[in-house]
Amino acid sequence: xxxxxxxxxxxxxxxxxxxxxxxxxxxxxxxxxxxxxxxxxxxxxxxxxxxxxxxxxxxxxxxxxxxxxxxxxxxxxxxxxxxxxxxxxxxxxxxxxxxxxxxxxxxxxxxxxxxxxxxxxxxxxxxxxxxxxxxxxxxxxxxxxxxxxxxxxxxxxxxxxxxxxxxxxxxxxxxxxxxxxxxxxxxxxxxx
Amino acid sequence: xxxxxxxxxxxxxxxxxxxxxxxxxxxxxxxxxxxxxxxxxxxxxxxxxxxxxxxxxxxxxxxxxxxxxxxxxxxxxxxxxxxxxxxxxxxxxxxxxxxxxxxxxxxxxxxxxxxxxxxxxxxxxxxxxxxxxxxxxxxxxxxxxxxxxxxxxxxxxxxxxxxxxxxxxxxxxxxxxxxxxxxxxxxxxxxxxxxxxxxxxxxxxxxxxxxxxxxxxxxxxxxxxxxxxxxxxxxxxxxxxxxxxxxxxxxxxxxxxxxxxxxxxxxxxx
Numbered sequence: 001x002x003x004x005x006x007x008x009x010x011x012x013x014x015x016x017x018x019x020x021x022x023x024x025x026x027x028x029x030x031x032x033x034x035x036x037x038x039x040x041x042x043x044x045x046x047x048x049x050x051x052x053x054x055x056x057x058x059x060x061x062x063x064x065x066x067x068x069x070x071x072x073x074x075x076x077x078x079x080x081x082x083x084x085x086x087x088x089x090x091x092x093x094x095x096x097x098x099x100x101x102x103x104x105x106x107x108x109x110x111x112x113x114x115x116x117x118x119x120x121x122x123x124x125x126x127x128x129x130x131x132x133x134x135x136x137x138x139x140x141x142x143x144x145x146x147x148x149x150x151x152x153x154x155x156x157x158x159x160x161x162x163x164x165x166x167x168x169x170x171x172x173x174x175x176x177x178x179x180x181x182x183x184x185x186x187x188x189x190x191x192x
Numbered sequence: 193x194x195x196x197x198x199x200x201x202x203x204x205x206x207x208x209x210x211x212x213x214x215x216x217x218x219x220x221x222x223x224x225x226x227x228x229x230x231x232x233x234x235x236x237x238x239x240x241x242x243x244x245x246x247x248x249x250x251x252x253x254x255x256x257x258x259x260x261x262x263x264x265x266x267x268x269x270x271x272x273x274x275x276x277x278x279x280x281x282x283x284x285x286x287x288x289x290x291x292x293x294x295x296x297x298x299x300x301x302x303x304x305x306x307x308x309x310x311x312x313x314x315x316x317x318x319x320x321x322x323x324x325x326x327x328x329x330x331x332x333x334x335x336x337x338x339x340x341x342x343x344x345x346x347x348x349x350x351x352x353x354x355x356x357x358x359x360x361x362x363x364x365x366x367x368x369x370x371x372x373x374x375x376x377x378x379x380x381x382x383x384x385x386x387x388x389x390x391x392x393x394x395x396x397x398x399x400x401x402x403x404x405x406x407x408x409x410x411x412x413x414x415x416x417x418x419x420x421x422x423x424x425x426x427x428x429x430x431x432x433x434x435x436x437x438x439x440x441x442x443x444x445x446x447x448x449x450x451x452x453x454x455x456x457x458x459x460x461x462x
Contacts, residue, residue: 173302173413176282179256
């Protein structure tokens with residue numbers, strides 16, 4: 001009986017040891033917070049058949065990281081800039097040229113990554129771990145990152161709770177949902 | 193069906209008034225000098241070939257497309273948010289026929305969202321209204337079923353219930369009979385006539401199916417970039433109008449006693 005309990009105790013002890021490490025705490029907290037936020041966001045992403053956009057935009061950010069490294073400014077900022085530009089371009093091209101979103105993502109994803117490779121080639125310094133940025137490392141998450149995740153994740157969750165039925169209607173039947181709100185259909189941010 | 197001309201004489205409330213409307217996409221005219229009047233109490237049909245600008249015309253009425261030239265008046269005013277709330281719109285079925293995890297009742301409730309307002313969820317009162325709407329289209333028994341499992345005709349009835357939720361004066365329907373078998377189509381158009389007769393809801397509908405439009409509409413217009421005909425269907429289309437609208441490549445079929453010289457286009461299934 002006691003012999004059986006021993007391995008369980010060892011596991012619990014190890015877990016406590018792991019969780020006493022600051023970087024592991026950060027990693028767990030970030031993972032838990034993001035799992036809630038992303039679960040909610042991905043509900044709409046899947047409903048609007050945009051599953052490919054996660055990969056597309058995340059990889060496009062690589063171009064931004066490389067640009068930041070080239071210009072010597074914060075790669076986080078340029079990565080966010082790239083991601084915003086690419087996601088809007090996907091919406092715009094998909095709508096204006098009547099391409100499927102998958103096609104539009106398929107155009108911009110390699111484009112942004114190729115730009116990233118060019119930017120790396122142009123910069124002399126090769127010591128920045130760009131691929132670390134591309135694939136990320138959850139163990140590298142800092143307290144500051146946690147605050148950013150908490151604030152923006154909270155905003156996303158709050159707005160989703162408040163506007164759930166509107167988001168659902170737009171995802172379900174964009175045209176009908178927007179008829180009373182025509183100013184929205186003129187905008188570019190909510191395109192399929 | 194009521195005698196539409198008597199109806200119009202009595203009321204003559206002009207719901208939709210298009211005056212010399214021109215629309216272009218990518219430098220190509222899609223609508224040229226379109227004049228169109230739709231009065232209260234009418235079921236108004238617009239027929240024309242695919243690519244003839246039918247959907248664009250509806251989008252102009254809805255305010256989703258702004259004409260390059262000409263004026264649009266809806267319920268006697270310029271189209272604005274208020275007039276659009278008095279419209280019930282049903283796009284082509286293909287837009288919402290995919291498997292989407294909502295129940296029939298959820299779909300109808302979407303029609304009430306504008307009344308419920310931002311930041312609020314539909315409450316029991318709204319759900320009761322939703323059930324009443326479903327009852328009007330004989331779909332109340334299906335309220336808890338997933339929308340995706342319904343047949344084409346049932347889906348279209350639920351969509352009509354959703355469009356009715358905003359208490360519209362006018363229903364705007366884009367190819368309402370796509371993907372519905374002929375029996376369900378008859379039910380569907382009977383339903384439209386019922387709402388017209390009992391609740392005074394007018395209908396503008398677009399179709400490439402001349403037979404359907406001529407047997408169910410009070411007045412029809414033929415559209416192929418330009419408007420070629422604008423009258424009651426009884427006098428039916430002359431061969432000349434039919435050629436102008438659908439081109440030379442036509443096959444003449446006898447439709448029914450009411451419309452012995454109707455034309456059917458080969459382009460129907462494009």
